[in-house]
Structures are given as C-alpha cells and as structure tokens.
Amino acid sequence: MKKNLFMILLGLAVIFLQTWLFPNILPFRLKPDLFLIIVVYIGIYAEFHRGAAFSLLFGWFQDVFAGNAMGLFGLVFLIIYFMVRYGAARFNAEALGTFYYLVFFGTLVEAFLVCFFQTFFTEAGMLWYVVIQGLFPQLLLNMLFAFLFLRVLVLLQWTTDGIVPVPGRSFRD
Amino acid sequence: MLDWLRKFRKAIIVVVLLLSALLFYSINLRDREKTTLFEKVVLEISSPFEMAFDYSVESVMDWWRHYVWLVSTAEKNRLLEEENRQLRAALLEMDEIRQSNERLRKLLEFQEKTALAALPARVIAEDSSNWFRSIVVDKGSSDGIREGMPVVAAEGIVGRIIRSSPHVSRVLLITDASSALATLSQNNRARGVCRGQGGFLTMEFTLRQKDIKVGDRIVTSGTGGVFPKGVPVGSVVRVGRKSYGLFQSVTVVPAVDFFSLEEVLVLRGEEK
Numbered sequence: 001m002k003k004n005l006f007m008i009l010l011g012l013a014v015i016f017l018q019t020w021l022f023p024n025i026l027p028f029r030l031k032p033d034l035f036l037i038i039v040v041y042i043g044i045y046a047e048f049h050r051g052a053a054f055s056l057l058f059g060w061f062q063d064v065f066a067g068n069a070m071g072l073f074g075l076v077f078l079i080i081y082f083m084v085r086y087g088a089a090r091f092n093a094e095a096l097g098t099f100y101y102l103v104f105f106g107t108l109v110e111a112f113l114v115c116f117f118q119t120f121f122t123e124a125g126m127l128w129y130v131v132i133q134g135l136f137p138q139l140l141l142n143m144l145f146a147f148l149f150l151r152v153l154v155l156l157q158w159t160t161d162g163i164v165p166v167p168g169r170s171f172r173d
Numbered sequence: 174m175l176d177w178l179r180k181f182r183k184a185i186i187v188v189v190l191l192l193s194a195l196l197f198y199s200i201n202l203r204d205r206e207k208t209t210l211f212e213k214v215v216l217e218i219s220s221p222f223e224m225a226f227d228y229s230v231e232s233v234m235d236w237w238r239h240y241v242w243l244v245s246t247a248e249k250n251r252l253l254e255e256e257n258r259q260l261r262a263a264l265l266e267m268d269e270i271r272q273s274n275e276r277l278r279k280l281l282e283f284q285e286k287t288a289l290a291a292l293p294a295r296v297i298a299e300d301s302s303n304w305f306r307s308i309v310v311d312k313g314s315s316d317g318i319r320e321g322m323p324v325v326a327a328e329g330i331v332g333r334i335i336r337s338s339p340h341v342s343r344v345l346l347i348t349d350a351s352s353a354l355a356t357l358s359q360n361n362r363a364r365g366v367c368r369g370q371g372g373f374l375t376m377e378f379t380l381r382q383k384d385i386k387v388g389d390r391i392v393t394s395g396t397g398g399v400f401p402k403g404v405p406v407g408s409v410v411r412v413g414r415k416s417y418g419l420f421q422s423v424t425v426v427p428a429v430d431f432f433s434l435e436e437v438l439v440l441r442g443e444e445k
Contacts, residue, residue: 012215012218012219015215016219016222018301019219019298019299019300019301020222020298021226023298024230030303031301033302033303035301048186049186052186056190056194060215061215062301062302063212064212064216064336065219065298065301065302065307065309066301066304066305066307067305067307067351068305068307068335068345068349068351069198069201070198070201070211070212071194071197071199071200071201071202072198073302074197074198075194075195075197075198078190078191078194079191082187082191111304117198118350118351121198121199121202122202123351123353124350124351125350125352125368125369125370126368126369126370126375127350127351129350129371130350130370130371131304134303134304137303138303
C-alpha cells in the first residue's frame with residue numbers, strides 16, 4: 001500500500017517537474033522524459049503486474065498533460081515496459097550500461113510509437129517532422145537525466161540501507 | 174484447459190493489457206472533445222501546486238531582490254552603492270510592472286475590439302512532452318470554459334481549449350502538429366489551412382496563382398467554426414512555388430511568441 005501511494009505521489013511530482021519546472025529552467029523549453037526513465041527502471045526491477053499497472057498509470061498521467069489523445073502514452077509506455085522486461089530477461093539487466101542502453105532505445109521506440117499511433121489512428125499532420133526535429137536533444141536530455149536519476153537512487157540506497165536497487169551497484173555496495 | 178491457461182498466463186496478461194490500452198486509446202479518439210473523469214481529477218490535483226509555484230516564484234524573486242540582495246550589498250559596499258542598487262532593483266521592479274501593464278493593456282484593447290465575451294486567464298504550465306504543443310491555464314469549467322473555445326493573446330491566435338476541469342483547462346496551441354485552422358491572407362484574401370509544425374505553421378491548399386509575398390499577414394478566415402474572423406495568425410516568411418501542381422507552399426511564423434506567453438483570453442461563444 002505504501003509502495004503504491006509512493007508511486008502515485010512520484011507520478012504527480014514528475015508531472016509538476018515536466019510541466020512547470022523544466023520548461024522554466026531548461027533552454028528552449030526542453031524537457032526530459034522522466035516517466036520513460038522510470039518505466040525503464042520499473043521494467044528492470046518491479047514485479048510484473050505492479051510494473052505493468054504503473055507503466056499504464058504513468059502513461060495516462062502523461063496523457064493528461066501531453067497531446068490531445070487520452071490513452072496514447074498509456075499504450076506506448078506499456079509496450080516499452082514489456083519490451084524492457086523482455087530485454088532485461090535476456091541481458092545483464094543490472095549492469096549500468098544496460099540501463100542507459102534501454103533508456104536510449106526506449107526514447108527511440110517512444111518516438112516511433114507516438115508517430116505510428118498518431119499517424120494511423122488520428123489526423124496527426126506533420127508530427128513525424130516535429131519528432132525527428134526534437135529527437136536528438138530528447139535523446140541527450142534523457143541520457144543526462146538517466147544519469148541524474150541514478151545519482152538520486154544511489155543516495156536513496158544509502159539512506160534506505162540498500163533496499164533500493166541501483167543498476168551497476170550491488171544491493172549493499 | 175486450466176493447464177494451458179496457467180502455462181500461457183503471462184502472455185495472456187500481456188495481450189489483454191495491450192489490447193485494453195489500445196481499446197481505451199481508440200475509444201477516447203472518438204470522444205476527443207470530452208474531458209474524462211481521470212483527466213479532470215489529475216488536472217485538479219496538480220493545478221494547486223502549479224498555481225502556487227507560479228505565483229510564489231514572483232514573490233520569491235521579489236524577496237530575493239529586496240532582501241537577500243540588499244543584505245549582501247550592505248556587507249560588501251558603501252552606502253552609495255547600496256542606494257544605487259536599491260534604485261536599480263526598484264527600476265527593475267518598475268520595468269516588470271510596466272511590461273505587465275503593457276501586456277494587460279494590449280489584452281484589454283483586444284478584449285474591447287472583439288465581439289465575443291472574453292475571459293482572461295494566466296498560463297500556469299506547459300505540455301509535459303516535447304512532441305506536442307499545449308499549455309495549461311488557470312481557468313476552468315466553473316468559469317464557463319468549455320472544450321472547443323478559441324484562445325487568443327493580444328498579438329493573435331493562441332489555440333483552442335481541448336480539456337477543461339473545474340479550475341484549470343488545457344489549450345492546444347496552433348503550432349501543435351494536430352492543429353489546423355482556416356486562414357486567409359490579409360492582402361489578397363487567398364485562402365488556406367494553417368497547420369502546426371512545432372515552431373511554425375505551413376499554409377496548405379493555397380492556390381498557386383494567388384500572389385502571396387514574404388511579409389504578408391495571415392489572419393483567421395472564420396470559416397472553420399472555431400475561431401472568429403480576422404484574428405492575426407502570423408506573417409509569411411517563405412513562399413515556394415513549383416512549376417507544376419495546384420498549390421503553393423507557404424511558411425508562416427506565428428504572431429504570438431509562445432515561449433513568453435503569460436496571459437491569454439478565452440473567447441466564449443456568447444456575444445458581449
């Protein structure tokens with residue numbers, strides 16, 4: 001129960017960061033995709049059902065504040081979550097490189113899926129052009145924030161006596 | 174049968190979840206002009222924080238300018254320097270007030286010009302993704318705002334309301350890729366449809382024999398049923414005419430600077 005509440009509050013905090021803080025402090029009003037980074041993380045470490053449920057919920061949170069089609073990011077994040085789980089079962093998921101690789105790969109998949117669903121299901125106009133234009137800065141930002149996310153996790157690992165798993169570090173490093 | 178279900182339990186869950194998410198997405202596409210209960214709840218929960226932070230940043234900046242800054246100067250500099258800085262801080266504040274007044278005055282002038290009743294609103298947040306262009310304003314359905322209402326600024330058209338909860342609303346900007354509005358050139362009345370391209374617009378379906386030039390002002394035509402007629406959309410920065418084809422390609426830079434947008438007017442359907 002506590003874990004679930006924490007995740008919901010985390011989702012709301014991410015919304016605040018994405019919609020208010022980052023556009024105000026980052027140049028060109030760019031923002032990283034924190035929800036994607038979290039989905040990749042829970043894809044590696046969370047229990048199967050809980051991870052799927054929160055990927056869907058975080059996607060819907062993103063939908064409330066992004067674009068004009070409710071359910072798009074819910075579907076996209078759920079697909080990414082299953083892909084990460086599939087990949088994590090085949091690679092050394094706890095290696096640091098794998099996490100960065102999955103965030104990088106996840107960003108590309110997200111961009112492709114958003115374009116795909118919007119183009120095939122709605123009147124998306126030139127969305128692919130907007131996505132391609134912003135893809136490189138988005139990749140850079142996501143990698144940078146994945147690095148910062150891991151720093152925060154390391155701090156959490158210290159304060160929680162090693163309960164929080166961090167890619168690239170054993171539980172009680 | 175039970176064994177089979179047990180064996181493929183995970184695969185079945187994956188397929189069911191993906192299909193449910195796809196179904197949810199497609200059902201919502203059919204009712205795009207409606208704000209769901211989930212959206213209303215999340216918008217309402219998050220809006221007090223966004224509003225509080227938005228309003229408090231100005232107070233913090235004020236406090237920083239008036240207190241922290243002056244305390245540090247008092248420690249470092251002589252009385253004259255302190256007075257000088259105090260005056261500069263006051264000037265900055267005056268400038269901020271002047272700019273704010275200027276913006277509000279322009280909005281007021283626009284409000285007087287338009288035939289529709291207008292409701293001023295403040296921009297409190299932005300789209301959470303880099304792929305789409307929308308903003309959140311601090312007025313909602315309890316203020317009479319409904320989905321589909323046009324939103325303008327003193328400089329021109331901003332977008333339209335796509336989601337509305339009791340105290341906040343989301344506005345889809347005209348620069349979003351899924352946004353399209355009926356427009357015409359102010360000079361020669363050539364018609365076209367302006368589509369969002371992220372940072373600029375392209376005017377489509379404009380007949381190639383129409384003489385559109387760089388610098389021409391583009392305004393709303395009023396035929397789309399959402400935006401009133403004659404509101405500035407932007408100005409032409411590039412015209413491309415090929416030797417064949419029915420239409421020309423026109424690039425339009427929006428009249429509104431979306432990076433520095435702070436206040437907007439929501440045009441309500443009824444006449445003033």
